[in-house]
Amino acid sequence: MNKLLLNILIVLCLFAFQQQANASEKLKEKDTEHTEEHIEKKEFNPGDFIFAHIRDSYGWHIFTYKGHHYSIPLPVILYCKDQGIISFSSSKLAHGHSHKNFKIALEGDYKDKIIEVNDHGEFKARPLDISITKNVVAIFFSCLLMIYIFTSVASTYKKREGKAPKGLQSLLEPLILFVRDDIAKASIGEKHYEKFTPFLLTIFFFILINNLLGLVPIIPGGANVTGNITVTMTLALFTFFITTITGNKNYWSHIFNTPGVPWWLKLPLPLIPFVELFGVLIKPFVLMIRLFANISAGHMIVLGFFSLIFVFGNMSTGLGYLVSPLSLVFTIFVSMLEILVAFIQAYVFTILSAIYFGMASEEGH
Amino acid sequence: MELVKPDLGLLFWMIISFSILLYVLIKFAWKPILKALNDREKSITKSLLAAQKAKDEMAKIEFGNEKITQLAKMERESLIKEAKELKNNIIEEARENAKLEAKKILEEARQSVEQEKNKVINEIKNQVAALSVDIAEKILKQKLGDEAKQKSLIDELVKDIELN
Numbered sequence: 001m002n003k004l005l006l007n008i009l010i011v012l013c014l015f016a017f018q019q020q021a022n023a024s025e026k027l028k029e030k031d032t033e034h035t036e037e038h039i040e041k042k043e044f045n046p047g048d049f050i051f052a053h054i055r056d057s058y059g060w061h062i063f064t065y066k067g068h069h070y071s072i073p074l075p076v077i078l079y080c081k082d083q084g085i086i087s088f089s090s091s092k093l094a095h096g097h098s099h100k101n102f103k104i105a106l107e108g109d110y111k112d113k114i115i116e117v118n119d120h121g122e123f124k125a126r127p128l129d130i131s132i133t134k135n136v137v138a139i140f141f142s143c144l145l146m147i148y149i150f151t152s153v154a155s156t157y158k159k160r161e162g163k164a165p166k167g168l169q170s171l172l173e174p175l176i177l178f179v180r181d182d183i184a185k186a187s188i189g190e191k192h193y194e195k196f197t198p199f200l201l202t203i204f205f206f207i208l209i210n211n212l213l214g215l216v217p218i219i220p221g222g223a224n225v226t227g228n229i230t231v232t233m234t235l236a237l238f239t240f241f242i243t244t245i246t247g248n249k250n251y252w253s254h255i256f257n258t259p260g261v262p263w264w265l266k267l268p269l270p271l272i273p274f275v276e277l278f279g280v281l282i283k284p285f286v287l288m289i290r291l292f293a294n295i296s297a298g299h300m301i302v303l304g305f306f307s308l309i310f311v312f313g314n315m316s317t318g319l320g321y322l323v324s325p326l327s328l329v330f331t332i333f334v335s336m337l338e339i340l341v342a343f344i345q346a347y348v349f350t351i352l353s354a355i356y357f358g359m360a361s362e363e364g365h
Numbered sequence: 366m367e368l369v370k371p372d373l374g375l376l377f378w379m380i381i382s383f384s385i386l387l388y389v390l391i392k393f394a395w396k397p398i399l400k401a402l403n404d405r406e407k408s409i410t411k412s413l414l415a416a417q418k419a420k421d422e423m424a425k426i427e428f429g430n431e432k433i434t435q436l437a438k439m440e441r442e443s444l445i446k447e448a449k450e451l452k453n454n455i456i457e458e459a460r461e462n463a464k465l466e467a468k469k470i471l472e473e474a475r476q477s478v479e480q481e482k483n484k485v486i487n488e489i490k491n492q493v494a495a496l497s498v499d500i501a502e503k504i505l506k507q508k509l510g511d512e513a514k515q516k517s518l519i520d521e522l523v524k525d526i527e528l529n
Contacts, residue, residue, distance in 0.1 A: 051368075054368065055367060055368065056372065056375060077374075111367060112367060113367075113372075128373070128374075129372075129373065129374045130373075130374040130377050130378065131374055132378070133374065133375060135375055136374075136375060136378040136379075136382075139378065139379055139382050139383075140378075140382060143382050143383075143385070143386040146386060146390065147386065147389050147390065147393075147394075150390055150393075150394035150395070150398070151389075151393045151394050153394065153398060154393060154394045154395075154397040154398050154401075157397055157398050157401035157402075158397060158401065161401060161404070161405075162404070162405055162408055173402075176398060176399075176402070177402070180399070180402070194399075197395070197399060198387075198390070198391040198395035198396070198399070199387065199391075201390075201395055202386065202387050202390050202391070202395070206383070206386065228375065229368065229369050229370070229371055230371040230372045230375040230376045230379060231375070231379050233371050233376070234376060234379040234380055234383060235383070238383065238387075292369075296368065
């Protein structure tokens, strides 16, 4: 009985909201007709919506209110031959404005990037761009957060020497032990694991913390750091260089003179060495792609479910409201899944790195 | 396509910040944390070993105690046994001694009785001899009072000699 009443109430509420929404929609339409300033997008494009949330940007968008985008401006740092090093606030480039012959490209190869234009507003060159973008800020933030967390945990270890862990220390100790024992020791071996453990711990927690921060929709979370190909590329490059530098004689002989392979596959035409060398390069490449794709895909799915509300809302406002609870449920579900994926991807990246290190430092049989 | 195109600026900042992060964390976080964990594990292993050792020692001591008690028990038993034997021996000896003594006393008594008896007999003998000499004297005195009688006695004596 109660349930029925509740249902009726909800339906009534939705109906009331719908009426109100319809009214406001009409008002808005009137507004946009009168003022040309508001360049309201009539058609909602889910692709653009999702893309705008996933990609890096020059400012940190906080919210949009009545067609105005409110974002935190971030410093733009550029270098070009004519003007040297130039720095200014990203707010000067907002809404397609140009500043000192720089603007954000709206189309072409450098879409959404800063380009140098000539006096007629035509494309001239892409300057060397080391702006502090949204992702750079997010990386700085997560690095500082990690330094704070782990140095404080380290000081707790010093203070409570030989005692049971407490507080943050007891939250992180199982993870640290997991990385050390089940990833480093298990994949690299008892003999060499100690020199790789600090790096593995760093990438594990860097990926994990950024994955989790990426799921938080409000600042300072919400940046798609680990779903950015440049970030995953850097992490993979670190793994690649460490593997290459620590590779011992046995590792290289396995690549250039693979044992157990008939000689004719190696001698006139170095087929197997070529495949092996290719494998050396493909390993970090796969690391890069996997993390990037998994995290980006997760964000896309979450945003896709949100987009559904607006896609249906564009058709009819009532339909939008009807879809929204369902969409919300799915979004929550996918977000939970994303928390799991955050851990899994941090684990996978770390264990694969550890396995590559293990291969590089393995002793001959 | 922008999604899969690495960005130089971001790469630059990422390499710098990640390198700094790596350096700082290794120096100020991972080293002390891993060292503390290792130390703790070592001390736990050590303590467990020490506890096991103490346990073994205790068991050994307990075993030793039991052994000692058993030995003591055995000793006590043997002592008691010995004491019993000794007692029995003493009693036996005493009895034997008593018997011997008694025998000796008896023998002595007998000897002294014998001696006394012999003495008495000798005395009686002497007295009887004296008495018989007296009597014989008296008889002789009577009998040899006249000639005839002397003569018949001599005859009689001679006759005895001849008979012999």
